[in-house]
Each structure stands twice: as C-alpha cells, then as structure tokens.
Amino acid sequence: xxxxxxxxxxxxxxxxxxxxxxxxxxxxxxxxxxxxxxxxxxxxxxxxxxxxxxxxxxxxxxxxxxxxxxxxxxxxxxxxxxxxxxxxxxxxxxxxxxxxxxxxxxxxxxxxxxxxxxxxxxxxxxxxxxxxxxxxxxxxxxxxxxxxxxxxxxxxxxxxxxxxxxxxxxxxxxxxxxxxxxxxxxxxxxxxxxxxxxxxxxxxxxxxxxxxxxxxxxxxxxxxxxxxxxxxxxxxxxxxxxxxxxxxxxxxxxxxxxxxxxxxxxxxxxxxxxxxxxxxxxxxxxxxxxxxxxxxxxxxxxxxxxxxxxxxxxxxxxxxxxxxxxxxxxxxxxxxxxxxxxxxxxxxxxxxxxxxxxxxxxxxxxxxxxxxxxxxxxxxxxxxxxxxxxxxxxxxxxxxxxxxxxxxxxxxxxxxxxxxxxxxxxxxxxxxxxxxxxxxxxxxxxxxxxxxxxxxxxxxxxxxxxxxxxxxxxxxxxxxxxxxxxxxxxxxxxxxxxxxxxxxxxxxxxxxxxxxxxxxxxxxxxxxxxxxxxxxxxxxxxxxxxxxxxxxxxxxxxxxxxxxxxxxxxxxxxxxxxxxxxxxxxxxxxxxxxxxxxxxxxxxxxxxxxxxxxxxxxxxxxxxxxxxxxxxxxxxxxxxxxxxxxxxxxxxxxxxxxxxxxxxxxxxxxxxxxxxxxxxxxxxxxxxxxxxxxxxxxxxxxxxxxxxxxxxxxxxxxxxxxxxxxxxxxxxxxxxxxxxxxxxxx
Ligand code: BGC
Numbered sequence: 001x002x003x004x005x006x007x008x009x010x011x012x013x014x015x016x017x018x019x020x021x022x023x024x025x026x027x028x029x030x031x032x033x034x035x036x037x038x039x040x041x042x043x044x045x046x047x048x049x050x051x052x053x054x055x056x057x058x059x060x061x062x063x064x065x066x067x068x069x070x071x072x073x074x075x076x077x078x079x080x081x082x083x084x085x086x087x088x089x090x091x092x093x094x095x096x097x098x099x100x101x102x103x104x105x106x107x108x109x110x111x112x113x114x115x116x117x118x119x120x121x122x123x124x125x126x127x128x129x130x131x132x133x134x135x136x137x138x139x140x141x142x143x144x145x146x147x148x149x150x151x152x153x154x155x156x157x158x159x160x161x162x163x164x165x166x167x168x169x170x171x172x173x174x175x176x177x178x179x180x181x182x183x184x185x186x187x188x189x190x191x192x193x194x195x196x197x198x199x200x201x202x203x204x205x206x207x208x209x210x211x212x213x214x215x216x217x218x219x220x221x222x223x224x225x226x227x228x229x230x231x232x233x234x235x236x237x238x239x240x241x242x243x244x245x246x247x248x249x250x251x252x253x254x255x256x257x258x259x260x261x262x263x264x265x266x267x268x269x270x271x272x273x274x275x276x277x278x279x280x281x282x283x284x285x286x287x288x289x290x291x292x293x294x295x296x297x298x299x300x301x302x303x304x305x306x307x308x309x310x311x312x313x314x315x316x317x318x319x320x321x322x323x324x325x326x327x328x329x330x331x332x333x334x335x336x337x338x339x340x341x342x343x344x345x346x347x348x349x350x351x352x353x354x355x356x357x358x359x360x361x362x363x364x365x366x367x368x369x370x371x372x373x374x375x376x377x378x379x380x381x382x383x384x385x386x387x388x389x390x391x392x393x394x395x396x397x398x399x400x401x402x403x404x405x406x407x408x409x410x411x412x413x414x415x416x417x418x419x420x421x422x423x424x425x426x427x428x429x430x431x432x433x434x435x436x437x438x439x440x441x442x443x444x445x446x447x448x449x450x451x452x453x454x455x456x457x458x459x460x461x462x463x464x465x466x467x468x469x470x471x472x473x474x475x476x477x478x479x480x481x482x483x484x485x486x487x488x489x490x491x492x493x494x495x496x497x498x499x500x501x502x503x504x505x506x507x508x509x510x511x512x513x514x515x516x517x518x519x520x521x522x523x524x525x526x527x528x529x530x531x532x533x534x535x536x537x538x539x540x541x542x543x544x545x546x547x548x549x550x551x552x553x554x555x556x557x558x559x560x561x562x563x564x565x566x567x568x569x570x571x572x573x574x575x576x577x578x579x580x581x582x583x584x585x586x587x588x589x590x591x592x593x594x595x596x597x598x599x600x601x602x603x604x605x606x607x608x609x610x611x612x613x614x615x616x617x618x619x620x621x622x623x624x625x626x627x628x629x630x631x632x633x634x635x636x637x638x639x640x641x642x643x644x645x646x647x648x649x650x651x652x653x654x655x656x657x658x659x660x661x662x663x664x665x666x667x668x669x670x671x672x673x674x675x676x677x678x679x680x681x682x683x684x685x686x687x688x689x690x691x692x693x694x695x696x697x698x699x700x701x702x703x704x705x706x707x708x709x710x711x712x713x714x715x716x717x718x719x720x721x722x723x724x725x726x727x728x729x730x731x732x733x734x735x736x737x738x739x740x741x742x743x744x745x746x
Pocket of ligand 1: 083112156209288289497
C-alpha cells in the first residue's frame with residue numbers, strides 16, 4: 001500500500017516538474033519581485049544593454065561566426081535582444097554567449113514571422129479576405145508553434161496598420177481599410193501567436209506595429225509623413241492597436257513615419273500619453289529598424305545622442321539597430337538629461353517579458369532541435385495552410401456560372417507568367433528555405449485533374465515583360481483547350497516593404513495577354529495573384545470569371561485547384577477597395593458625405609465627384625461572390641427607439657437558394673444620420689460568416705448597443721448622441737439588401 005502511495009506521489013512530482021517545464025508558473029507579483037531584485041544588481045551599462053537590439057549578420061553575410069564584435073557585446077551584457085537569428089541550433093549558440101555575461105540575462109530572439117514560419121500562409125491581406133477569425137488565428141497559431149520550436153521568442157507581427165492606399169507596398173501586410181474588421185483580425189492574430197500565453201513552450205510574443213499611423217503615408221510612399229487629424233487617428237488608425245493590446249499583445253513597435261510633425265519614435269503623445277498612459281500598457285515598445293537614428297534625417301534630432309534622449313523620453317524602450325542607446329545613454333544619464341528612473345522602467349518592462357517567457361528558468365527552453373524537427377513543415381501545418389488559403393480566395397466574377405470547372409474537361413490550357421511560378425506564391429514577408437516546397441498553380445492542377453484531362457501550358461509573357469513575342473504560342477495553346485486558366489499579377493517582391501508603386505495596373509503587357517486569349521473565343525478564367533489591389537478594368541469587363549487569389553503561400557496551387565473545381569466554394573470578401581484608377585486613391589467605403597453628394601456617382605451638375613470616372617471603386621470593400629446564391633429576407637428589429645442603456649436586437653434570414661453548399665458573410669452597416677460631428681456614410685458594425693447547404697436557411701442575429709452607437713464627439717469623448725440611424729444589411733458594402741431605421745433617444 002505504502003509503496004503504491006509512494007509511486008503515486010513520485011508520478012505526481014514528475015507530472016508537476018513536466019508541467020513546470022511546459023508553463024512556468026510565475027505570478028505577476030513574483031515576477032515583479034524578481035525583476036526588482038535583478039535590477040538592483042545591474043550596473044548602468046548592463047541596464048542600457050537590455051535596451052539594445054542588434055540584427056544578426058546571418059541574413060546579410062551568411063552563417064554566424066564567433067568573431068563578430070556583436071558576440072563580444074553579448075558576453076559583455078551589452079545586448080538585450082537579437083533579431084534575424086533563427087533555428088534551435090543557432091539560437092542556442094547565441095544564447096550560450098549571453099550565459100557568459102556577468103548576470104547571465106537571457107537574450108530575446110525576434111524575427112518577422114509575418115505569415116508563417118516554415119510553412120508559408122497567405123499574406124495577411126489575403127487572410128483578411130477570409131473574414132474568418134478562427135482561420136486567421138489558426139494561421140498565427142501554426143506560425144507561432146513553428147517559430148517557438150525553432151528557438152524564437154518573438155515575432156514582429158501583427159502589423160495592424162490601416163491603409164486606404166494600395167500604392168503603399170505594405171498594404172499586403174495588414175488587414176485592409178476598415179477599423180472594425182482589422183481590430184478583430186488584430187486580436188485573432190495576437191491570440192494565435194501567443195497561444196495559451198507567454199510561458200507556454202509553443203507561444204511567442206506578438207508585436208503590434210507600427211505605432212502609429214504608418215499606413216497613412218502620404219502618396220502611399222513607404223516611410224512617408226502621416227498628416228492626419230486627431231479624429232482620423234482615433235477613429236481609423238488606433239482601434240486595431242487597442243484591440244491588439246486588449247488581446248494581450250506583449251510588445252509594440254513604433255514606426256518610421258512622422259505623425260503631424262513628430263516622428264512616431266520620438267512621439268510622447270503616442271507612446272506615453274496614449275499607449276502607456278490612457279491604455280495602461282505594461283509591455284515594452286521596440287523602435288523600428290534604425291528609426292531612432294532616423295530622427296536626425298527627419299530633422300527632429302540634431303544627432304544620434306539627442307535622438308536617443310528624445311526616443312527614451314517619449315517611451316521607446318528598446319533600440320532596434322540604431323546603436324543610439326548603447327552609444328549615448330550612459331552619457332545622457334550622467335548629464336542628467338535622462339533620469340535613471342526612465343531607464344529602470346524600460347529595463348523592467350523588458351526583463352518582465354523574459355521572466356514571463358520562462359527564460360530565466362531555462363534560457364534554452366525554446367532551442368530544442370528534436371521539437372523543431374517534429375513541428376516544422378508537418379503535414380498538419382501544411383493542411384492548415386491549405387485551408388486558410390482556400391478561404392482567402394475572392395470570386396470577383398463568374399459569368400454564366402463558368403466556375404466551378406468540371407473535372408471531366410478534356411483539355412485545359414494553363415497560361416500566364418504565374419502559372420508555373422512557385423516562388424511568387426510565397427509573398428514578400430516569408431522566411432526563405434532552400435528546400436521549400438511551394439505548390440504552383442500548375443502543380444496544384446496536376447494534383448487535382450484525372451488521367452483523362454490534358455493540361456497544356458504556355459507562359460505568354462513574364463510579369464513585367466514589354467514584349468508580346470510569345471503571345472502567338474499562348475494563343476495557339478488556348479485554341480486547343482476547352483477552357484483557359486490565365487494566371488497573372490505581381491511577382492512576390494513587387495508589394496512589400498519599400499515596394500510602393502505609383503502605377504498599380506497589371507504590370508507589363510499582361511492585360512494585352514488577357515485580350516489576346518479572350519479573342520480566341522475560349523472561356524477564360526483569370527486568376528489575379530498579388531499582394532495589393534491591382535487595377536485591371538478591361539479584364540474585369542471581359543474575362544468570363546475572375547478569382548483574386550493573392551499570394552497564398554506553400555499550398556497555393558492546391559488551394560486554387562480546390563476552388564476552381566468546386567471542392568471548396570469560395571467565400572472570401574475584399575477587405576479593401578479595388579480602385580478603377582490610381583487617380584481615385586484614397587478610395588474607401590466609409591467616407592463622409594459632402595454638402596453635394598454625387599447621387600449618380602459622377603461629378604456633374606456641381607456635385608462632388610470626378611467628371612471622367614465614377615467615384616466608386618471597381619470592387620468595393622466587402623465584395624465577393626459564391627458559386628451558390630443567397631437570399632436575405634425578414635429583417636426584424638425588436639424596437640425602433642432605444643435609449644443608450646437598451647439593446648436593439650436585429651435579425652434576418654439567410655437562405656441558400658442556389659445549387660451548392662457554401663458560406664456567405666452577412667454584413668451589418670450603420671449610418672448615424674446627424675451628429676455633432678459628421679459621420680461616415682456607412683460603418684461596418686458587425687458580420688457573420690454562415691455555412692448553408694443548398695436550400696437551407698438560418699436566422700442571423702445582431703445586437704446593437706451603446707458601444708456600437710458611440711463615437712468621438714466634438715470634444716473627442718467616446719459617447720452617444722440621440723438621433724436616427726440607418727441600418728443596412730448586405731453581402732458587400734455596395735450591395736445592401738435590407739434597410740431600416742431606428743432612433744436613439746435620451
Ligand atoms: C520593418 C519592421 C520590421 C523590422 C525588422 C523594418 O524595416 O519596418 O516592420 O519588423 O524591419 O525586420
């Protein structure tokens with residue numbers, strides 16, 4: 001008996017140890033005490049070291065060598081974090097250097113794990129088109145698990161910058177133009193990366209970036225000035241940051257941009273008053289790459305020393321790659337320009353995260369080669385990538401129900417510069433692997449079609465070609481087929497950081513290729529592959545079917561084939577407007593009315609609009625078709641007047657009236673008709689993505705409450721005002737099917 005009890009106790013003890021290894025149990029108080037105790041032992045130089053982050057030389061110059069002076073700095077305790085180091089082996093090796101420092105404070109390893117680590121997922125803008133928070137969270141979860149198994153502690157994601165400008169290259173890295181949708185996505189991605197919370201062996205720290213208004217770059221030119229009103233900042237640009245914080249984002253990154261005259265990195269209003277003040281954020285803020293030093297080029301700091309002073313004073317805790325803190329901070333403290341309390345606060349914030357991650361329990365706990373081998377590129381992770389990829393595809397056009405294609409077609413011509421490309425499927429911000437397997441469209445089709453279907457191929461032209469010399473061959477190929485699949489768009493490095501473009505039309509002669517193929521009279525399915533909204537008006541008017549397939553990652557070809565042949569019914573909705581012309585930019589759905597709104601969408605008769613083009617985009621926010629049809633009916637409001645303390649219950653019925661099972665995203669928009677400040681003509685306030693079999697119906701419920709109806713009033717208070725509201729429900733911001741009104745009374 002005694003022996004059994006002893007065995008049980010032993011087993012319990014082992015279980016406790018294993019559990020402790022998985023999730024170090026540190027209460028907040030215990031961590032605070034440990035941080036304080038450690039801080040008390042630190043010299044000024046060691047404190048400043050914690051605020052310093054270097055990149056590894058790996059990306060630039062090949063494998064790390066012990067000779068790097070950076071490595072001596074690590075041993076000397078002059079570094080708190082390193083970015084661009086990856087892999088269990090490599091991270092362990094660098095951490096071993098930190099363990100040679102006097103206080104053995106572990107390093108944090110960070111990397112831009114933006115849309116997958118080993119397995120590449122769709123670029124974030126594509127994922128946003130899924131309007132599926134579970135899928136988006138899963139994508140970040142898989143990325144987090146893989147990265148954590150590869151020795152990483154921290155991703156510089158999610159980028160939660162709203163943008164209304166598709167010329168801006170980083171549009172691909174965000175969730176589009178709408179603060180409501182983008183806020184939900186910000187929360188989902190943070191939760192995905194951070195899993196069960198810091199300390200879990202498969203969780204990495206998220207980083208909400210770039211705080212703030214980086215996406216408002218004038219002219220869509222990367223790194224450019226943001227000059228926006230406080231109202232626009234609070235209404236449009238800040239909500240996703242607040243959502244990321246509420247979801248527990250461990251870290252924030254500031255931006256390269258200036259905001260209304262003050263660089264974000266040296267901006268106290270943003271970092272101190274809002275983030276660490278009003279929002280009571282307890283994590284730390286890392287600068288963007290070199291952004292502290294760049295305040296000199298902005299004309300805001302005289303030199304790197306003053307830049308360091310301005311940045312730390314404004315609330316930037318860690319210096320990424322400017323070397324401004326490590327070179328100047330000690331002197332600034334000695335000269336009483338920077339109070340030691342400020343340094344202590346920044347150091348504490350960083351140490352706190354290191355404790356929470358369990359790195360003081362075991363600095364190598366993430367650097368486990370066996371776990372790495374098991375986790376990376378697993379069949380489950382690839383399956384997850386294929387699922388998310390399918391959900392990211394948006395059906396823009398489907399004349400005469402050309403899609404889905406029959407699996408019994410005899411001959412399919414696969415044409416276009418991106419038809420056989422696999423590298424372009426991965427998108428700008430992916431981690432490159434020598435032995436990566438990215439499934440091209442052509443391979444995906446090969447995997448899908450049966451023995452009786454012949455696939456023909458012709459490139460036609462390259463993405464940026466100006467020559468049409470290969471068109472004839474492409475046309476001849478098309479002539480032999482029952483249907484043509486035409487894959488056009490951008491190379492993976494045409495949209496991303498520093499990839500702004502003034503011309504966002506389909507590059508090169510690609511639209512001419514569409515014309516040439518269309519002239520064959522064969523049915524043409526166009527696949528537009530890009531990281532940004534592109535302009536392709538002729539194609540939009542003339543192609544028989546169009547799928548916006550973005551850059552979908554490792555499983556791109558398989559996912560596209562699933563959709564083309566109807567194994568998955570597309571349900572994506574655009575998270576950003578697709579313009580008709582660059583001259584319309586910025587074009588977005590939640591604009592304000594003017595005193596002369598343009599009823600017929602043209603600026604004639606002294607109305608507000610262009611005389612040569614409609615105001616509306618080519619494809620609106622929220623737009624996307626399905627292989628089936630849906631009917632929305634039976635709008636019911638349980639009241640038409642309410643006070644701010646009431647809840648308004650709204651319901652309607654969605655019926656799948658077509659022949660295929662499928663999903664629809666039912667979208668609820670409101671317009672506050674009259675207020676002390678003008679309100680947008682439409683604001684997304686809720687949506688539901690619903691799966692219905694053919695013939696099936698379902699009641700959908702929305703609840704409207706005080707929070708839904710609040711806005712920043714004239715004094716910038718978050719408040720409600722009595723008045724009437726238009727309620728609109730539809731399947732796109734420009735396709736409203738149900739309308740009603742209600743009144744908010746005192
Ligand atoms: C980007 C950041 C990124 C950092 C580190 C910068 O150029 O703006 O978003 O996290 O580099 O790679």
